Amino acid sequence: MPREFRIGIIGNGNIYNLAHRPAWRDIESARVVATCDVVEERAKKASKDFGIDRYYRDFRDLIKEDDIDVVDICTPSHTHAEISIRAMESGKHVICEKPIATTLGDSKKMIEASRRNGVHLFIGHTRRFDDRWVQIKEVIDEGRIGEVVNVRRTERSWAGFPGDDWHWRRENGGVVVDLGVHVVDLARWFLGEEPVEVFAKLKSIREEARVYGCYDFGVMIIYFTGGKQALLEVSWVHPKAYAPFYSSTEVIGTKGKIQHSDRDSNPAFIVDNNEVRFPMFSPLLSSMPYVFTKEFSHFLDCIENGSKPKITMEDADMALRVIVSAIKSSEEGRPVRI
């Protein structure tokens, strides 16, 4: 009988409702014992999702509780550092949504807090648990396409967040941080090398992005050790109807290449008298919901066995490091060393 982990969830908004709630309900070894949101109604409603009546408005009250092993953080990106560091200081393991943080100073403090307190800090880079990318990585590791030298990856969407949502706020970095850490981590994972230099062109296109000063579109070239490279694009600007074509991936190796695009591999499409439509599992979610279940289960296994996670806090920090450099590159109009 494996141990039962007691989970407290901080932040009961978008990603909680779309992904974390169903995932935690799927995991037998986890029991959600408390929820927390600055909006009390949301915290209360979330607690009902798990048939409990224990919810908080202030995260400090949740992390004080002795009967909580793991804190799951689903709050706006710029708050990850403060909440996770305090949780770790209270001896809790932390599962935190990506990005790890929005500044390198914050991510460094988070990593230090994890080491100092002897607790895990897991960052939810879901791409590493998605069967599509896991299987591509397996084909790469089998050596079937030789040595991988070039990765092109695009993640495109029409961000559906309301105009006043925190995603648009400059301090959260816009799409360049939000999806940027995903594409950077994926490229680094596939190439198996470390980023050396980045050159980026970023734009603020939609009104929400212009008003709040965030970037909602960006392309970048990253040069890696071993003379490898990646051409990456992230967008919150693609029209709504484009959203089912969310990602495309091209991995070029010395003996072959791998191509994947949601456009070519969508499992179904619908034709009526007006149009052809591709069904989407969720307009706001870029991973299949099962991915979160896999990810959380893996993190709990790592706690149980003291093993190293498939995505470490250092990996997440590196993804952010590249993105911070990309922003600098775009703003200064020159390539930036990482």
Add this chain to the structure above:
Amino acid sequence: MLRFGIVGYDHPHIIRYAPTIATHRHIRLTAIAAIGLNKEMAKKDAERFGSRYYEDLEEFVSSEELDAIYIATDPSRHLEVVSKTAPKGVHILCDKPIAISLKEADEIISLAEKNGVKLMVPFNPPYQLGVIRMKEMIEKGEFGDIYNLNATKYGKIPTTIKGMDTSWFLDKSRAGFGGFADIGIHAVYGLMWLIQKPVKRVYAKIERKLYKEIPVDDIGVALMEFEGGTVGTVSAGWANPLGFPTHLDATFEVLGSKGAMVVAKPYHDFKVFDQEKTESVNWWRVDITRLVDEFVMSILENREPAITGKDARDALEVVVAAYRSSETGTEVTLPLTV
């Protein structure tokens, strides 16, 4: 009927161009001059098409009275051929790149101007159906303001083309550049043609990564900024493994304020399945037929061809700038000083 000659059997484009030219309704393929490699192949074609056969450029020029030629030598000889033929009033369809340097490109253009002959360089994108549609929609404003244009274009390394000696592709003194330029110049021209604006800045990484034993680059990525701020990317090279179902593949993408469009298959193909494998066969290459037709009609109607020497020079300039960026590790501003 135009009296037409072919000079050079070095470029593998000859495989499709020779029969296209020979069967054109307004052309009589009078003479073939194999002044470089693949003489046997040229001789066979001369027999097949009932053309006179030469191996010496001087003899070809002095013996033949021609209206037009198609040049398929290696690009280092384009200037030599133009300097001997243009003064005789021969119109010129010169394969790409127009030359191996901007200086030679300028000389070729001025030779054509001075002698009042048409000069056209065949780039495929303007004659591929999906890309034509994209251009029409951009012109009509159906995408609104254009934020981003992307092109990918890959081919198999040309030295694997069966039945031809294409070794010059691996000799920089004859080819001018390596795989990125060979394949990517079509993509670069395609984007410039789509947006009809000059490129202001280029950043690129172009290296030999795939074929360790060759002396030239085989893959590259470039990030360009067009006048007005549109961001363009090109990923191109000899990145199609030998097992790839077709020699070439390409994509074109546009993102604007009103919509987005993807041309996923500018080269149309059909698939043949047997008990061992699946084979893709390119349809009739309508783009090549139309390119030859455009050149012929520009002569018959006495007007500028759709793709001029200047256009080809502009595309070459962006490619030269991309190589310069890759060598210096900086973003390069255009126009270049020759």
